Amino acid sequence: MSIDKSTKYDRQLRLWESTGQQKLEDSSICLINATATGSELLKNLVLPGIGQFTIVSDLPVTPDSLSGNFFLDDEDIGKPLAMAMTEKLVELNTDVQGNAINDNLNNILKNESPEFWNQFSAVVVCDFISSDDLDKLQDITWNKKIPLFVLNTVAFYGSLKLIMPETTVVETHDPSRLFDLRIDNPWEELKHYADSIHLNDLDDTDHAHIPYIVIFLKALTAWKQDHNNLPPRTYPEKKSFRFDYVEALSRDIKSETNFIEASQSVHRALQSTRVPQPILNLFENSKIKDGNLNYHTPMFWIYVKALKNFVIKNDVLPLPGNIPDMASDTTNYIKIQSIYREKALKDMNEFTAEVFRILESVGRSEEGINKALIATFCKNTALLHVAEGSKDLCNNSLINKVLEEYRLLMISMDLQACL
Numbered sequence: 001m002s003i004d005k006s007t008k009y010d011r012q013l014r015l016w017e018s019t020g021q022q023k024l025e026d027s028s029i030c031l032i033n034a035t036a037t038g039s040e041l042l043k044n045l046v047l048p049g050i051g052q053f054t055i056v057s058d059l060p061v062t063p064d065s066l067s068g069n070f071f072l073d074d075e076d077i078g079k080p081l082a083m084a085m086t087e088k089l090v091e092l093n094t095d096v097q098g099n100a101i102n103d104n105l106n107n108i109l110k111n112e113s114p115e116f117w118n119q120f121s122a123v124v125v126c127d128f129i130s131s132d133d134l135d136k137l138q139d140i141t142w143n144k145k146i147p148l149f150v151l152n153t154v155a156f157y158g159s160l161k162l163i164m165p166e167t168t169v170v171e172t173h174d175p176s177r178l179f180d181l182r183i184d185n186p187w188e189e190l191k192h193y194a195d196s197i198h199l200n201d202l203d204d205t206d207h208a209h210i211p212y213i214v215i216f217l218k219a220l221t222a223w224k225q226d227h228n229n230l231p232p233r234t235y236p237e238k239k240s241f242r243f244d245y246v247e248a249l250s251r252d253i254k255s256e257t258n259f260i261e262a263s264q265s266v267h268r269a270l271q272s273t274r275v276p277q278p279i280l281n282l283f284e285n286s287k288i289k290d291g292n293l294n295y296h297t298p299m300f301w302i303y304v305k306a307l308k309n310f311v312i313k314n315d316v317l318p319l320p321g322n323i324p325d326m327a328s329d330t331t332n333y334i335k336i337q338s339i340y341r342e343k344a345l346k347d348m349n350e351f352t353a354e355v356f357r358i359l360e361s362v363g364r365s366e367e368g369i370n371k372a373l374i375a376t377f378c379k380n381t382a383l384l385h386v387a388e389g390s391k392d393l394c395n396n397s398l399i400n401k402v403l404e405e406y407r408l409l410m411i412s413m414d415l416q417a418c419l
Contacts, residue, residue, distance in 0.1 A: 005049075005095075012048045019376050020171065021049070025095075027121040029053045032105050032137075034081040036068035037153045038126040039089070043071070046089050052097035053089070054120070055082040058104040105129060109136050114144070122147040138163055142391055162389070168300040169385040170377055178271070180320050180382065183216045184231055185273040189339050194218060199249060207251060209329040211336050212262035216269035219245040232270060242266045257327040265324075275311055276382055283308040285386075295363050302362075303377050304384070306354040310347075318347035318378040348378045 006013065013021055027050050031038045034057035042053050061076040061084050071088035072081075082100035090098040101108070105125075108116065117123065117140055125134070125148070134150070141148040141163070148163040182190070194217040199207060223232060223245050232241040246266055250259035262269075286292055288305040310318060321344025323337060352374050356366045 009049055015173075016171065017376075019370075019372055025049055025051050027051050028119055030117075030120040030123045031055045032123065032125045032129065033057055033127045034059065034085050035126040035153075036070075037151060037158070038124065039069055039071045039085055041124065041126070041151070042085075042089055043092065046092045046096045046098075049093060049095050052099065053086075054099040054101060055086055056101045056103065056105060056108065057082040058102055058107075105133050105137065109133060114140050117141065117144060117146060120146060122149065124149040124151060126151050128152060138391060163391060164389040166389055167387040168298070169387075170300070170380050172380065172383045172385055174383050179268060179322065179324050180273070180317075181213060181216075181268055181271065181323065182273050182316075182319065183213070183220055183269045183271070185316065186217060187343055189343065191217070193336065193339055204251065206329075208256045208258060209327070209332060210258055211326050211328040211332050212258055212265060213323070213326070213336055214332075215246060215249055215259065215262045216266075219249060220269055231272075238266070238270060241270070261327050268324075273316055275317055279307075279317070279382065279384060282384060282386060283311070293358065293362055297362065299369075299373075302355060302358055303374075305358055306351055307377075307381055309354050309358075310351050314347075314350075317381045318351050319344045320379040320381075321345070322379070344378070348375060351378055 009021060016024075024045075029042070029045060029050060029052075031042060031053060034055050038055070042055075045053065057080070059081045061072055061079050061081050063077060065081065066072050066074070066077075069085070071085050076084040080100065080102040082102055086098040086100040090096055123137070123141055123146060125137070138148060140146075142165060145165055147167075150159075150161040150163065152159050186194070194214045197210060197214055199210065199218070202210070219241065220231065223241055224230065227237075232238045242263055246262050246269070247253045247259060250256050253259055253263070282288075282304050285301070285304070287297065287301045288308065293302075293305060307317070319340065321340045323340050326333070328336075352371070355369070355374065359366050359369070
């Protein structure tokens with residue numbers, strides 16, 4: 001039975017959208033050691049549609065293997081473990097390709113060239129392997145910038161380590177759901193739209209369907225006129241802004257839903273339009289200095305450099321363009337929605353031109369640049385995240401913290417003994 005992909009993967013497309021799904025389908029995962037934990041890990045990747053996976057193990061299926069692995073049964077006893085698990089896992093999703101290598105990691109490291117690992121998007125080591133093999137594998141994946149996950153489980157306890165020089169995140173899926181409305185810094189088209197609406201001239205029906213973005217713009221303008229062009233900053237000022245400026249524009253605050261929403265969402269009117277400090281810190285990264293940008297610079301850092309240039313010119317980040325649902329008639333909502341979208345498109349086009357200019361300066365072609373990824377980047381510029389990795393299996397700061405807690409515990413025990 002053929003099922004449309006948009007239907008088959010509907011739930012996850014809502015979570016990570018088409019760009020995330022495409023990355024998943026383009027991925028190839030290598031699992032070292034066919035453990036029960038490894039089979040569950042692959043199951044959770046096969047179901048949403050990973051491109052392909054490869055299991056590496058030279059062990060056979062034994063009766064003990066059946067006790068903890070859902071994907072093995074009596075008929076598999078004696079078969080190569082990697083092959084038996086692969087056969088069961090690919091049954092979960094016909095879109096996924098599974099491969100089995102009946103060999104151990106030590107032999108692969110000895111007999112295969114480092115290029116063998118180029119085919120994988122990530123490597124996962126389940127269960128314990130020798131420190132020599134882990135060091136060799138870690139050196140290879142580190143130099144090739146392939147994420148290496150080291151996963152161990154003992155009964156109900158588990159540990160997961162990610163070994164990679166750098167992890168960059170564009171879509172952080174921030175749960176706060178903040179909207180960049182630019183109430184304190186409206187552009188010309190938004191100001192013109194708000195100024196074109198005269199609340200006193202509207203009948204009661206139209207008055208009750210004005211989007212609260214317009215209410216905020218008018219209220220904040222009035223506030224600044226009365227307070228030396230300064231926004232509300234202290235709690236008493238914010239409280240006064242809510243009751244004396246936002247709700248005061250209503251004809252009946254108990255029945256006009258749009259004004260009720262405006263009062264409840266007044267924090268959105270008071271958001272400061274600024275570049276977050278973590279993003280300013282990215283602008284200082286040595287990777288985007290003019291002398292360090294080159295043909296091999298990852299696209300993430302090309303985007304960051306373009307973003308820095310955009311901010312230098314505009315003093316703000318590109319507008320994401322999305323607005324929340326709000327009480328309004330269809331005409332007004334579509335109008336204000338289009339104003340935000342057109343501004344976001346204008347900013348994205350300016351950002352894209354900056355990306356192409358940087359690519360040209362380092363001798364790279366703009367062909368093959370995914371416009372959808374650029375659009376995603378522009379929507380998430382306020383939430384970019386970069387984590388610097390380490391080849392150490394244990395983080396030094398974590399070790400120091402544990403040792404410090406142990407030292408304090410010993411001091412406490414000595415004091416109790418003295419008492």
